[in-house]
Amino acid sequence: MTDKADPSLGSDLKAAMKRTFIPVLVPLVIMWVMFLFFMIFGNQFNRTLALEARTVSGLSGILFMPLLHGGIWHLISNTMSWLVLGGMTSMLTKRFTSVMLGLWLLSGAILWVIGTPWHPGSVGYHVGASAVIYGFAAFIITYAILARRFLAMIFGIFVAFAYGISMLMNLIPGTQGISWTGHLAGAIAGVLVAFILTKEAREARAQKKAPMAAASPAVEGKPNRRRSSSKKNDESDDGMDIDYSKYIE
Template identity: 35%
Template sequence: MTGTPGTSPEESRPEEKLAMTSYTPPVGQEQPRRSRPLWLRSLITTACIVAALFVIELIDAATRYDLDQNGIEPRQVDGLDGILWAPMLHADWEHLLANLMPGAVLCFLVLMTRRFLVVTGIIWVISGVGVWLFAAPYSVTVGASGIIFGWLTFLIVRGLFNRDLWQILGGVVLFLIYGSILWGVLPTNPIVSWQAHLFGAIAGVLAAWFLASRDRKQKQPTATPGVAS
């Protein structure tokens, strides 16, 4: 053992004490990764959805819009599967671009609520079924506008169901910006599917109510059975 009398080996080698503060993880051990912020993940997801719609429209145009025949055919059993495909198809580029302008913004905002899959699923099904039941016979309905109307009404009313002041204020702002498009729930244009708009809007309200009710039930404390003495 070396060192100055009256001192420990550790005290005689300060450089070793400093070296002990560093750490090299074993080979193969992964370092924890910092997750991306919610806004960035929402932005990336929105961009991917927009890109996918452009690719689908490119394929549709290349096939002389044959893909549009996979839309919703009212009250036809063969047209039921159109409920799955219709929101991803558009009649032409003008139709797609008209939907993307508000759609991308609303998609991003719904993603920020962390409820995107549930909300979109509810709207997708209800708006599609509404079109299948009530649209004009011998028609084929395509387009994402039913989803967009549902996203809008969900964002407008969710604060009322959640009793959240900031969400209510956000809903008011959205209504002032996009509220005029809600006139689309009325049958004013024969080539526009007001049924998709109407049932999409209804579905957005139902989604907001359902999620708020579920959240309140989950927050309610459960009584623990007492132990007899």
């Protein structure tokens, strides 16, 4: 008799996809809703909630800036980048929500300190999800270097080649309508969050190296099994988090 409650690989994959990508999609839905408000109420809606550097009223922008966009193409462009880079980040770590919030708040706080007007003569309001998107890109590349996991390295190489040059160009001041300081703030936040997230893994890797170097050949068997188990647990920290071993007999 077959137990219908038994999980299948298909149901596990479906659950993993929901668990991995719903946290990526929710902020996007809110961005589009906020854009509808912008279309209804005009630019004053954005100006009220935007980030204005080094002003008390602009502090609210740390929370709301990534949700605001100044035009449909601005929103579409950021939507595509958010899906790609946010999706990659969510596939790399089960702690996507924590990573996203860290990038969101840290990039906003840094931008509030270093932010400049978009171009001469502007008021200096910053809107858009670009800071968090640059944070995703910097996080992926830094995480790949520090975590040394296969999927992370594949994603890191892809981001470096597909986005690297254009993102570096947008870190340079001079382009009208581009908040280059927002991009810079996001990149800084991405590097910092990656260092924080990988701290335990880096410390554990350093601790493993010392016993391995001191271990004698006579007792090498048992430590090897422990390292294999430990590595398996370490590698299971990916965002999809599927235990494929139960389907392999």
